[in-house]
Amino acid sequence: MNNIKKNRLKDQAFKIWGIGCTFLGLILLCIFIGSILIDGIQRIDWEFITNLPSRKAERAGIFTALMGSVWILVLTTIIALPLGIAAAIYLEEYAKKGRLSSLLEINISNLAGVPSIIYGLLGLEIFVRILEMGASILAGSFTLALLILPIVIVSTREAIKAVPKSIRDASFALGASKWQTVYMQLLPASFGGILTGVILALSRAVGETAPLIVIGALAYVPFAPATPLDEFSVLPIQIFNWISRPQAGFEVNAAASIIILLAITFTMNAIAVYFRNKWQAKLK
Template identity: 50%
Template sequence: MSTKIDIYTKRRRGRIVNGMFTAACFLATISCVLVLLVLIWNIILQGKSWLSWDFIESLPSRFPEKAGIKTALWGSIWLISLTALFSVPLGVGAAVYLEEYAPRSRWRKMIQLNIANLAGVPSIVYGILGLGLFVRALAFERSVLSGALTLTLVVLPIIILASQEALRAVPDSIRRSAYALGATRWQTVWYQVLPASLPGIMTGVILSLSRALGEAAPLLVVGAMAYVPFVPEKLSDEFTALPIQIFNWTSRPQEEFHHLAAAGILVLLVVLVSMNAVAVFVRHKYGKKIRW
């Protein structure tokens, strides 16, 4: 009888602890969401009256009523487009090699460990590396190309890890079935494994590029300008970006520039939410077509 009572007491205590832990996690989540909503609402109140099509189409100016975000917006578009062009093929290719082709050896474990460590390196370190390698050693100067290559270094380990997780999620039965039908390893990877892992890969890519879009520290190190009076037209042009332009406005003493910074944050949020919406759409669309 005492043994049954002890078991019942332990189960009851376990349920109580589990309920308390669940409640604590729920309260932490709600607190974070509320703080985020308060911040976003405050930004909307400050920036909505300054947000207009003229604001998006105007060049930067020392006069708040004439200042716009065109050069920073197009600079960010240039950076993200080039970063995606460089990082996605390299990252996905490296993940495919490590998961599908590389033998299980100490060399592979060492590479995997280094990639995991690089994913946690602060972005400012990559900025210093980009300054020394792209700006000075390769003489790309303080150009859009240098900024995009630096951001590629920032997001490449994250894309590799996310792609590896997506490839690992594909059941081995798909691979074995393809081999049983006479497919080569390349045909199995290209026609079976990659399509099945595409939603996870695309989600990781979009989230990584979203992080790159909000980076300011590495771009400042490689020489992004706070004021650029023209839209970049080639890879060697100087550039600015949305986070840098927002930082520049927030550092001004005039209250009007602070409202402009809030409007710039709203533009950046719209771009980020759009990119994340693409990731959700891709996962939803291709997830329906895949039945394991």
């Protein structure tokens, strides 16, 4: 009798504890977003987005950093997507299961765990110096592409793996080659899953700061970049720069930029979720 009561009490206690844990993160996030909104929302207008940087806080805009981020995002996608998907297809469909493939697998997981600043150093040496790209958008994109490559590979493999074996069987039994099966069945069927992984990887890339600082991205760029070989800044670096200024006006600017950056990543995540749901519905 007493024991049952005790158990029930424990049960209740754990439930409350669990609810607390679940909401703690969310509450902190809400407080953070709330305070940022209060600080920065009044600063956001069209001019803030389209203005070039300025020494005066009230005239400074994020245009160059935003364009830098967009450039980086597009180029990183163009570089990482074919590499990552091809590697994933090879590992999942072509590679013979054996020591070599498990070695590759372990090391790809290891790569995913390498701190991003290390990628920055790698990028600095290979892309900026050896390949003489300079502190350009191209060098930054290659560096970030390396950074997200493991994520793209792992999520693409998961998406391909999720296509039922019966689809492969059916395709092979009709006389399709491996490549035809990959191209006409597996990729279309796993498209949503691949896209989800890629978008999540990119939303990480868009928030990366450290590796770009290491390769020499600038905090102050007078004009928006026009070619991939131009110098650049990105939103997180811009935020970092503004935060570290003494004038109060720049703090407001930083808060406003954070809102824009968050809006970009949240939108990307929402698109990822949308595709994932749509894709799951398709595979029933």
